[in-house]
Amino acid sequence: MEQILTEQVKPQAKQPEVVIRISDASVRFNIAGEKLDDLKEFFIKLVKRELRFKEFYALKNINLTIRKGESWALIGSNGAGKSTLLKLICGILTPYRGTVTVKGEIAPLIELGAGFDPNLTAEENIFINGAILGHSRKFMREQYESIVEFAELQDFMALPIKNYSSGMRARLGFAVATVTAPDILIVDEVLAVGDAAFQQKCRDRIRELLGRGTTLLFVSHAKPPVMELCEKAVWMDHGEIKKIGATEHVYWAYEQYLNEMKNK
Amino acid sequence: MKKFFRLTKERFKKFFKYWDLLMLLVQRDLKLKYRRSFLGYLWSVLNPLLSMIVMAIVFTRMFKRNIENFPLYLICGNILFSFMRDSTTQAMTSVISNASLLKKTYVPKYIFTLSKVTSCMVNFVLSLGALFIVMIATKQPFRWMNFMIIVPIVELYVFCLGLGLLLAAGTVFFRDIRNIWNVVTLAWMYLTPIFYSLDSFNDSKTKDIVDMSKLGLFIRRFNPLYMYIQQFRYFIMQYESTLVEVPCGVLMWRGAVCAGLMLIVGLITFNATKNKFILYI
Numbered sequence: 001m002e003q004i005l006t007e008q009v010k011p012q013a014k015q016p017e018v019v020i021r022i023s024d025a026s027v028r029f030n031i032a033g034e035k036l037d038d039l040k041e042f043f044i045k046l047v048k049r050e051l052r053f054k055e056f057y058a059l060k061n062i063n064l065t066i067r068k069g070e071s072w073a074l075i076g077s078n079g080a081g082k083s084t085l086l087k088l089i090c091g092i093l094t095p096y097r098g099t100v101t102v103k104g105e106i107a108p109l110i111e112l113g114a115g116f117d118p119n120l121t122a123e124e125n126i127f128i129n130g131a132i133l134g135h136s137r138k139f140m141r142e143q144y145e146s147i148v149e150f151a152e153l154q155d156f157m158a159l160p161i162k163n164y165s166s167g168m169r170a171r172l173g174f175a176v177a178t179v180t181a182p183d184i185l186i187v188d189e190v191l192a193v194g195d196a197a198f199q200q201k202c203r204d205r206i207r208e209l210l211g212r213g214t215t216l217l218f219v220s221h222a223k224p225p226v227m228e229l230c231e232k233a234v235w236m237d238h239g240e241i242k243k244i245g246a247t248e249h250v251y252w253a254y255e256q257y258l259n260e261m262k263n264k
Numbered sequence: 265m266k267k268f269f270r271l272t273k274e275r276f277k278k279f280f281k282y283w284d285l286l287m288l289l290v291q292r293d294l295k296l297k298y299r300r301s302f303l304g305y306l307w308s309v310l311n312p313l314l315s316m317i318v319m320a321i322v323f324t325r326m327f328k329r330n331i332e333n334f335p336l337y338l339i340c341g342n343i344l345f346s347f348m349r350d351s352t353t354q355a356m357t358s359v360i361s362n363a364s365l366l367k368k369t370y371v372p373k374y375i376f377t378l379s380k381v382t383s384c385m386v387n388f389v390l391s392l393g394a395l396f397i398v399m400i401a402t403k404q405p406f407r408w409m410n411f412m413i414i415v416p417i418v419e420l421y422v423f424c425l426g427l428g429l430l431l432a433a434g435t436v437f438f439r440d441i442r443n444i445w446n447v448v449t450l451a452w453m454y455l456t457p458i459f460y461s462l463d464s465f466n467d468s469k470t471k472d473i474v475d476m477s478k479l480g481l482f483i484r485r486f487n488p489l490y491m492y493i494q495q496f497r498y499f500i501m502q503y504e505s506t507l508v509e510v511p512c513g514v515l516m517w518r519g520a521v522c523a524g525l526m527l528i529v530g531l532i533t534f535n536a537t538k539n540k541f542i543l544y545i
Contacts, residue, residue, distance in 0.1 A: 039438040039441075040440070087367075090370050092367065092369070094539045110369070120292060120295070120296070128285070128289070131282070134281055135284075
């Protein structure tokens with residue numbers, strides 16, 4: 001169903017190659033009645049046959065085809081499964097059912113500077129974070145200057161990251177993640193921390209990357225950046241795709257829905 | 265079978281892609297270990313040396329012993345055992361302590377375990393300096409054969425890597441392992457001839473609760489650490505008691521089999537559970 005809709009949006013004859021194809025994917029979590037990380041409890045429950053889990057589908061039968069160079073927004077309320085979907089695409093989660101195929105390098109910005117070690121200096125962290133994204137040390141040495149320059153943190157490179165503010169950390173994380181044009185850039189509500197000027201700078205950088213053929217997946221609760229950056233949108237609700245299509249249409253439907261909910 | 269080879273090839277490719285990350289993580293561990301300490305890396309030499317001195321004093325006063333060059337005997341056992349204890353203890357928490365990262369980006373998870381064991385190995389190589397000092401101080405002659413220690417070291421490294429992977433995967437699901445492991449390594453230490461020799465088990469005249477000669481046999485057969493330490497001592501100080509102990513050649517292949525098995529068990533466990541880690545960390 002969703003597949004057909006996507007095709008309708010762009011009925012051109014020659015389409016760019018598919019970079020992400022998710023077919024009929026579900027993600028299931030076992031929510032234990034209480035959290036079990038205790039060996040004793042585990043065995044007691046095992047013997048008593050009380051080891052029942054509540055099954056919870058974080059994503060249900062998701063179908064999504066994303067082509068090279070497209071920019072997608074994921075919208076929906078908290079807990080709708082947006083981040084889970086992104087994690088599925090990154091390979092952090094594996095689908096319980098269905099398949100996910102991804103072509104190319106992913107730069108995930110699910111949380112800026114997730115790989116930062118608070119005790120190391122910013123300089124050391126740049127190299128480690130680069131390596132996490134799969135860049136070699138040689139490459140990072142070449143790009144070091146431009147990263148520092150973009151983050152505008154020249155004077156703070158010798159400082160341990162634990163002394164950084166969250167805004168500074170976000171700057172550094174974004175600068176490292178976008179040092180090359182990744183095939184797929186995933187931005188999950190991370191630009192909200194920077195100041196206005198830096199947010200604008202990030203959006204400009206994203207637009208520049210889009211021009212160079214990067215595919216964008218963008219999660220935000222703010223309307224302007226979504227409208228500005230994304231051609232298409234997916235509206236998710238309770239682990240399912242509710243609507244898929246051009247950003248204006250989907251966002252309009254989403255806002256309608258939100259209003260309805262408010263009036264109820 | 266074909267699929268297996270293809271998968272293995274892909275895994276190796278991925279491994280080399282993350283080689284730089286591995287090196288950086290090892291560097292990080294070493295840097296942070298001695299950050300803000302005055303003597304820095306010198307501690308890797310001083311620590312085993314000082315603990316050897318303490319143990320030598322305690323055990324020469326308290327027990328009668330007939331081991332030649334006791335300080336060297338002691339430090340050989342001690343640095344190998346410390347490597348095992350440190351590397352496995354650190355490897356155990358390698359996955360859970362990187363939870364925030366693993367939740368947000370895709371990185372092969374074993375990289376963290378591998379980097380912990382490797383950084384402990386670097387530390388171990390530094391501690392060979394202490395061994396060197398003791399050899400000079402006790403006038404132990406140097407021989408070409410000393411270089412053969414590479415064999416037990418590599419075997420021990422592989423063994424600890426396998427054990428570390430097993431523990432890391434286990435700890436994700438049961439945090440209790442962290443607490444149990446302390447006790448296990450303590451018991452293991454006493455069951456490993458670090459400060460005693462298995463010879464003394466045979467001529468013990470006192471009536472013990474445990475049959476000492478049987479215990480000795482058990483240790484010789486089933487304690488992998490015994491195999492590595494005994495080989496190491498043989499290559500460093502020609503320590504080989506012809507009376508009861510196993511010849512070095514036998515220890516070498518037994519040690520290799522042990523290490524290989526441990527690695528396979530570790531890899532299989534880790535691989536089978538790694539996709540569930542995310543739900544528990």
